[in-house]
Amino acid sequence: MQASRRLHKLLPLLAARGGGAAAGSAGVLLEPIPAAGARYLSSRYGHADGDADRPAEGRRHRDGGGERRHGGGRRFPRMHGWEAPIDTPRTLQDYEKLVLGLARRRRAYLIRDVLDEMLLNGMRPNRFILSTGLFYCMKTRKLGDAMFFFEEMKRRGIAPDAAAYSNAISACGRAGYLGKAVELKDEMLAAGLPMTHNIRLALLHSFAESGSIKGTREWFDEIVASGRPADEFAFAGLANCYRHIAPRAVPKDAEQQLLEVLQQFKEARVAWDAQRAAAAASEGQHEEEHGGLELEEGEEQQQDGAPTKDGRPFSPQLVVHNAVLNSLVELGRHEAAKALFASMAAQGPAPDHTSYANIVRSHLNQAVGRHHQPQGAQLTALLNQRVKGADLSADYAAVLEEEPHLKAALEATEAAEAARGGAAQPAAAQVEQAAEEEEEVAAVAGGSSAELAGGEDEEAYVGPPLEDEASSSDSSSSSSDSDSESSDEEAAAAASAASKAAAGGERRRTQRGGREGAPTPASFKGMSAAELRAYVRSRSTHRARSRLRFVIFKEHTDVDAWYEALHLFQEVLDRGMQWGPDITFSMVKAALDMQATGLEDSLAVAHAVLDHFERQGLFIGVEQGTELLQLAVRRDVGDLSVAHRIYDRMATVQRIPKTAAIFKYMRAVAQREPHAHERLMALCSRILSDPDRSNKVAAMKSEAFKRKQLLVNELQQEKSGEQ
Incomplete structure (x- = not known):
């Protein structure tokens, strides 16, 4: 029943989007990522069922034949010049064309719905359908769906071949499940299948994704020992390993090792080209096409200069150069990255959009001081030291200015206490008292992990992301998940305290960092003047920490690197290169950080x-x-x-x-x-x-x-x- 609810959504989705083109963009995909289809379904047909990779559950549409089994299929959109018949039973070939069309439109996660429909129609998916789903889910890093297709092959009695094991190993490696990848290799050998070049490459990249130099080197040597020269993808995997190494385990000579990998590839490439030329001269055209090497079954060799899927000529040298450049950027070796990019522009291979994305990201990291900012305990100690000697009177006044309801409640409460004979302590005295009380400062600084990650009291996260940002091989976009999680919890804790204060008229401290909750305007009426002043002191201390954090951040910024990044970005536009969300994300993120430090015109950028x-x-x-x-x-x-x-x-x-x-x-x-x-x-x-x-x-x-x-x-x- 759950499967039947999803069936009506598959083809109406494709038909509504014109076979994959997003509405309102003249046939251009607005966001070429698999999650777009699921969110579109969620907004059009109902609420999501909690799985971001699967279409949402929604209403039943009986008028489109969503649940018919007898005598007729539903309408198909046009796919690659082929139009399916209307009101005729679907054949296995129809499903194969549908699966291939979905996969090429990067909607591989919808293939599982095709399988559900095939089961309702009494048809069995064949090896082609399951292998296509496995391959394209691996390419889009959907481990759960990829392993579903792999296990479905075994459950239906379709013995996985070497290509299926290679794709499953790659999917596990890309998702960080190195142990599972090794288990699949052992399972393949136990099944009597041979160890192919693609499987060796998949294992090499799996160890590279885990940051294991030793394991990556071992499989690199295994490729060389197998009698086949290591190609550009083997060298690229070896270079990519360095950007996944834990910061404390990075070798001191990592920069030199990466340049040696690049030099080894150049030498191997010269020898390989000579071997291909000799084979072509002695054995004819067949050997020329296959590079003097016998290819494995199902393997294709990419020819130099042959157009890739996006129309650009394929360059093996560029593959390795970009891998080395990306690792240098992630390791913070800015000068080495600049030198390598300059050599590519002068001597070749000519930089492409990926090369520009990497070097722009390197300049942006240098501009915001990503690899130079104090981190962790060092930043905590530095902030505590500066807060103790800081003048918080301006922060105290700013808090009251930002919250007129709080200011009015404080003035009214102090006036009422003064009328009853109580002494209302001046705000300046409260500020001095807050600066002298080390215990209160320590209590506010107690949740340093949340504070430094961007936790905030009443407004949004204040301060740039100062910790290391994680990047992936296909995206230069940085991640500040720790920023988001800690600040989300801080905001939730503040709102929770506000709710309790409004209900019971009392203020409670949150458990994270000992910081007090942020009362809403309604809860101010149930608080005494002393409680209100203590709350303002806490807010002003936290505000001062945020302000001082930006002062420290500004001390490590590089304005020249920022303008150099703008120059390179303009060069990308002048060359008419295609670029995606990665450069945009990095540029906008850096522009906001530079604006926060006071650099003019950053918002205009x-x-x-x-x-x-x-x-x-x-x-x-x-x-x-x-x-x-x-x-x-x-x-x-x-x-x-x-x-x-x-x-x-x-x-x-x-x-x-x-x-x-x-x-x-x-x-x-x-x-x-x-x-x-x-x-x-x-x-x-x-x-x-x-x-x-x-x-x-x-x-x-x-x-x-x-x-x-x-x-x-x-x-x-x-x-x-x-x-």
């Missing part, structure tokens, strides 16, 4: 990059867009124009950011643009519509509901005043 990106008919996905939104709402960035643009663009194409990012965005708008009632109401409604029932999201919903009620009351008062 972010808008210019987004302008060109949108003209290509592309947009940033949910994960990257969520991180950019969190960076754009930081207090030190100031202007919310980039945040507005990112959110509006994502909402237009139904790529909604995560609720935690929307929550911070809502707070930033409430503080900096309090009169934007329409936008605030929309953000509150968006947060309240999240089906997630976890405690973290529930606390955010509670504050969003209270803020929405406050907005409704203000609008009603304005209307009554006008009348």
Whole structure:
């Protein structure tokens, strides 16, 4: 029954999108990633079932024949010039063409729905359908779906061949499951299958993804010992291994080792070319086509200069050069990366868009000081030292200015206590007391891991991502998952404390870092003047830490590297190269960081990059867009124009950011643009519509509901005043 609910969605989706072209972009895919189809289905047919890789469950459409088994298939879209018959039973060849069309449109995860339909129609999937699903899910890094097709082959009595084992091993290696990859190799050998060149390459890359130099070297030597020269993909895997090594385990001479790998490839390439020329002269055209080497069954050799799938000529030298360049960038060897890129531009091979993406990312890392910023305990100690001697009076006043309801509640409470004979302590004295009390500072600094990762009190995450950012081989986009997780929990804890304060009239400390929760305007009425002042002191201390963190960040920035990155980016545009979300994400992220440090016109750069990106008919996905939104709402960035643009663009194409990012965005708008009632109401409604029932999201919903009620009351008062 669950399978039958998904069947009606497959073909209507493709037909509605014109066979893979996104609506509104004249046949150009807006986001060529597999998750786009699932989110489109979720928005069109119903709520997602919790699996981001699978289409959402939705309504049944009986008019399209979604559940018919007798005498007729549904309408197929046009695929590669082929139009399926209407109201005729589907054949196995029809399903094969459908599977191939989905795979080539990078919708391989939908092949599982085709299998469900085949079962309902009493048909058995053959080796071609299962192998196609396995291969393309491996290419798109969908380990769960890839292993489903692999196990389905064995369950249906289709013995996996060497190519199937190679794809399964590659899928496990790309996902970081090295142990499973080795188990599959042992299983293959036990089944009596031979060890092929592709399987050796798959194992080499699996060890490279895990950062094991020893294992990668062993399989590299195994390839050489097998009698076949190591090709460009073997050398590229050897170079990629260095960027996956743990920071503490990176060899001191890693830069020299990478350059040696490149030199070894050049020498091996010269010998290989000489061997091919000799074989072609002595044995004729056949040997020339196969490079003087006997290829394994099902293996194809890429010829130099032959066009690739995207139309660019294939260059083995460029494969290895880009792998070495990428590893140098990830290791922070900026000068070596610059020298290698300059040699490529002068001596060849000519840099392509991947080369430019790598060198631009290297300059951006140098500009924001990614590999030079103090980390962990060093940063904690440095911040604690500076906070103890800092003047917090300006931060104290800024907190009261940002929260007029808090200021009014504090003044009213102090006035009431003064009328009753209580002594209202001046704000300046409270600031001095906060600076002298080391225990309070230590309590606020206790949750250093959350604070330094970007945790915040009332607004959004303040401070650039200072920890190392993880990158993948196919994307230069950086990840700040630790930023997001810690700041999400901090925001949730603050909202939870607000809910408790509003209900019981008392303020509680959160368990992470000992920091106090952030009360809502309604909860201020139940707090004494001493409690309010203590809350403002806590807020001002945290604000000072955020401000000082940016001071430290600015001390390690390199403005010259930033302008050099802009020059290279302009060169990419002048050459008319195709580039995707990776460069856009890196450029916008760095522009926001540079704007936070006070560098003028950085926001203009972010808008210019987004302008060109949108003209290509592309947009940033949910994960990257969520991180950019969190960076754009930081207090030190100031202007919310980039945040507005990112959110509006994502909402237009139904790529909604995560609720935690929307929550911070809502707070930033409430503080900096309090009169934007329409936008605030929309953000509150968006947060309240999240089906997630976890405690973290529930606390955010509670504050969003209270803020929405406050907005409704203000609008009603304005209307009554006008009348």
